Amino acid sequence: MAVPHYMASGMGGIRSAGDLVARMEYSKNMKVGEAKEYVAKKLGISTLDIADEFIMRELREELRIGTVTAVPGVPRGIAAKMNIEKLLDIKINSCEKFRGMLN
Amino acid sequence: MTEYYTRMGDGKRVLMTKEAIMADIQAGTADAADMAEIPALTSADMEKLFEIISDKNRIVGVEPGKEVVLTYDIGQLDFTGDNGNSGNGVDMGRLEAALLHERALGADTFELAHADYSIKPVKPIIANEMQTMEEIQAEIIAPYFYGAMPNMGLYYAPDGPYGNPADLMREFKIEESMASSEAAAEHLARDIEFVGTRIIAAGADGFNFDTTGSAGDADCVGTLNGVKALREACPDAYINVGMAGESVMGIHGSIEFEGQVVAGLYPHQQVKVAQKAGANVFGPVCNTNTSKSLAWNLARAVTFIKACTDVAEIPCHVNMGMGVGGIPMCETAPIDAVTRCNKAMVEIANVDGI
Numbered sequence: 353m354a355v356p357h358y359m360a361s362g363m364g365g366i367r368s369a370g371d372l373v374a375r376m377e378y379s380k381n382m383k384v385g386e387a388k389e390y391v392a393k394k395l396g397i398s399t400l401d402i403a404d405e406f407i408m409r410e411l412r413e414e415l416r417i418g419t420v421t422a423v424p425g426v427p428r429g430i431a432a433k434m435n436i437e438k439l440l441d442i443k444i445n446s447c448e449k450f451r452g453m454l455n
Numbered sequence: 456m457t458e459y460y461t462r463m464g465d466g467k468r469v470l471m472t473k474e475a476i477m478a479d480i481q482a483g484t485a486d487a488a489d490m491a492e493i494p495a496l497t498s499a500d501m502e503k504l505f506e507i508i509s510d511k512n513r514i515v516g517v518e519p520g521k522e523v524v525l526t527y528d529i530g531q532l533d534f535t536g537d538n539g540n541s542g543n544g545v546d547m548g549r550l551e552a553a554l555l556h557e558r559a560l561g562a563d564t565f566e567l568a569h570a571d572y573s574i575k576p577v578k579p580i581i582a583n584e585m586q587t588m589e590e591i592q593a594e595i596i597a598p599y600f601y602g603a604m605p606n607m608g609l610y611y612a613p614d615g616p617y618g619n620p621a622d623l624m625r626e627f628k629i630e631e632s633m634a635s636s637e638a639a640a641e642h643l644a645r646d647i648e649f650v651g652t653r654i655i656a657a658g659a660d661g662f663n664f665d666t667t668g669s670a671g672d673a674d675c676v677g678t679l680n681g682v683k684a685l686r687e688a689c690p691d692a693y694i695n696v697g698m699a700g701e702s703v704m705g706i707h708g709s710i711e712f713e714g715q716v717v718a719g720l721y722p723h724q725q726v727k728v729a730q731k732a733g734a735n736v737f738g739p740v741c742n743t744n745t746s747k748s749l750a751w752n753l754a755r756a757v758t759f760i761k762a763c764t765d766v767a768e769i770p771c772h773v774n775m776g777m778g779v780g781g782i783p784m785c786e787t788a789p790i791d792a793v794t795r796c797n798k799a800m801v802e803i804a805n806v807d808g809i
Binding site: 443 | 515794
């Protein structure tokens with residue numbers, strides 16, 4: 353089911369900005385239109401472009417918010433999410449827990 | 456006369472004329488409108504739905520710019536589970552399954568799940584789940600939930616400590632049946648708080664409640680009270696409340712959440728109690744009738760969900776699995792049907808996600 357859902361109507365997660373839009377829907381109860389506008393503004397691109405894999409592949413690497421292909425040295429996991437926190441001006445629970453483990 | 460390839464609710468391919476498809480669209484939307492006392496689809500909506508269903512292409516999709524968020528349920532079980540979950544029977548670790556969904560399948564969110572996918576069996580192994588959550592959160596980027604069904608049936612005999620309401624009703628022990636449901640609902644709410652607060656403490660982005668109300672109205676109330684407790688304990692947790700059906704079954708009949716009887720609530724009413732409990736996202740459901748056509752099922756589903764999104768104050772991610780959201784009830788849902796249902800839900804029902 354994952355493939356037809358993505359191909360028919362999905363944003364594509366970290367292939368584009370789907371994870372970022374999802375975070376705004378869940379953290380701020382934003383409807384999809386508002387969430388896309390918020391993310392697009394933070395990324396400095398249009399709401400059409402945030403679901404464009406071509407644009408987002410380079411932009412995600414530049415912003416260090418995680419890429420869908422494996423690039424040695426580019427942040428993923430907690431490091432990428434810490435950069436997403438700054439980009440979207442939100443707190444992410446796993447990052448908070450990680451910081452709480454540091455001395 | 457031109458005929459179009461389409462599907463029945465069990466997935467079988469059939470040929471139908473435009474007149475037959477339009478007749479089923481009209482009957483499907485009228486059925487939903489009559490049941491829930493909501494508006495039927497407009498003529499323009501029905502014409503657009505016909506265009507989607509009769510599209511000559513094998514797969515269809517939304518217009519660029521109209522993409523929505525895909526929230527996934529059942530976690531790794533879609534790979535590791537058996538055919539009961541349309542699982543592939545491919546054994547793999549939960550980390551690998553999560554990263555495959557994130558990096559190969561375009562998932563916007565994903566989740567960790569227990570093999571039984573129910574709240575109750577998670578309690579004794581919560582430390583294992585917390586450890587795995589911490590490990591996967593270190594690697595994953597997309598929002599990563601814990602997911603489970605409230606599945607209050609597990610609290611009734613012979614699996615649980617409370618008398619089975621159906622058995623008690625057969626013995627005309629109506630009051631005992633209702634009391635049993637209420638006790639089970641309180642137990643479920645306590646378990647949700649126990650499991651939910653611990654998994655959030657392990658770094659989970661949130662909790663996905665799948666098939667709320669599957670054991671009836673008391674299951675729904677127990678879940679909503681659990682959600683309310685979880686929201687109070689974890690104000691920033693992402694909470695998704697997904698339902699089991701288009702109407703809450705009244706097995707108890709009069710049990711309430713915050714003064715609202717939940718039996719018989721439809722999606723446009725269910726979303727209001729979910730909001731009140733503290734959900735961030737609501738997952739409305741409409742089940743598929745296998746004896747009816749895709750046109751009938753999809754028109755009916757879109758009617759329920761459109762009425763829900765019209766009144767919702769929070770995003771709605773409609774359930775679009777096997778046998779819900781207009782999709783045929785079969786293990787291998789045909790992609791022509793799945794993609795048509797997606798497009799209709801986004802472009803007619805205005806959902807925020809799937």
